[in-house]
Amino acid sequence: MTYLSFREYVMGAAKIGIGLGVVSILARWVTGNTIFGSPEALVKYGIFGGIGFALMGAFALSAFGFLGRRVRREFSEGMTIGDYMRGKLHPFGYWLMIIILLITTVEGMFVQGMAGGVLLNILFGLPIPLGLLCFFIFCVLFAGIGGIRSIHRFAIVQIVITFAAAILIPVYFFVGKGVEHVYNGLRLYHPYLLVLNNYEGLFFIITGLLIGFGQVFVDQASWQRLYMMEEKKVVPTFLLSGLIFATVPLSFSSLIIIVIFTGGFDDIYSLLFDLVRKIDTMFLLILFVLCSFGAIMSAFGAGLHSMISLMVNNVYQLFRPYATERQKIRLSYTLAIAIGALSFCLTLYFQPTLLDLLFFFGIIYASLFLPVIVIVLTKGKAHNFILISAVIGLAAGYGSRVFVDNMKAIWIASSSTALTLLAYLCVTWLWKHYFRSPERTE
Incomplete structure (x- = not known):
């Protein structure tokens, strides 16, 4: 796909509307x-697991719309989150933010790659290494080489298929099996899923909100889409996206209920295999396969492109400010292949569960959430210490994992960042309003 400029490769040729x-x-x-992690959360935390996934995305996307409106008013001509941060941070803070952003993006692609490999193994019996290789090759061609035009064309088809699957498959099973029959099966085999005073599940919802805000607020692809829109359409677009998104985790969580209401299970992957076997209509099976692959490839492609x-x-343009558009586009294609190969190697070597990954990298997102807000709200250049507070939170969170569970470690990270930021803001306020006041000087 031929692009005339690097900006067109990143942003497209025109602004996009709300739709x-x-x-x-x-x-x-x-x-x-969303598709495989929310069922895993349902199994582990009961009904609050699926609810937690729904709320973390809905609230985070809605809130980002209001933050994004301020970003657009302050700096309207950017393309990436890096453009904005370059104007708001000093050199040390800027490069620290770039490093953190690259780490979080690799994590996002790692998660999608692992989900793609597992899905190919479940559906077609392909060895995970071969499935991963096929998955990454396709994603590099479609997003890395195809650019934003290819991503947007694929997105329209993917969302139609996703919501068709999210509506038709649960309706087919619940009508066929009977809602009361399913409910009685859950009460018999898995009554813990229906417990309402499940405090661990409630804690998961609160922790999920914290992770969700961090994920969205530092997501490079979301910032790119922010700059693709007209300023007046930013808030309604993200609000509507959050409301619609909330329905998806709930729908796919309900699919697992279809599998477990008849008995026990070994692990989450056996549940997914049983789900595929229970979809006895070819049309619905094809719909589920297309939906799953579409979601994984679209998310990986957005992360790769961003x-x-x-x-x-x-990064490159700062060291080569006079690079031509052709050189930048050629480098983009080279990076697509290199990043795809790196993601393949990481995914092949590490194989944790999706929920484990969410908690592990949740420490990063929980530590970044407040500093990003403070940076956006700061007038002029933000002090480097604002980002250093996130690093302090990261150190506290990962250090505490030796002594506490994953969710508590996330809160330790967030609390450490918040307390450090609060101390910095208090000292800054006192210095500005007391120690440097005219009366004090006299």
């Missing part, structure tokens, strides 16, 4: 983690 904006955002956030955009526009 395409919502589709593009949903295609980014209806991911393999990472390429950041590296070329906010």
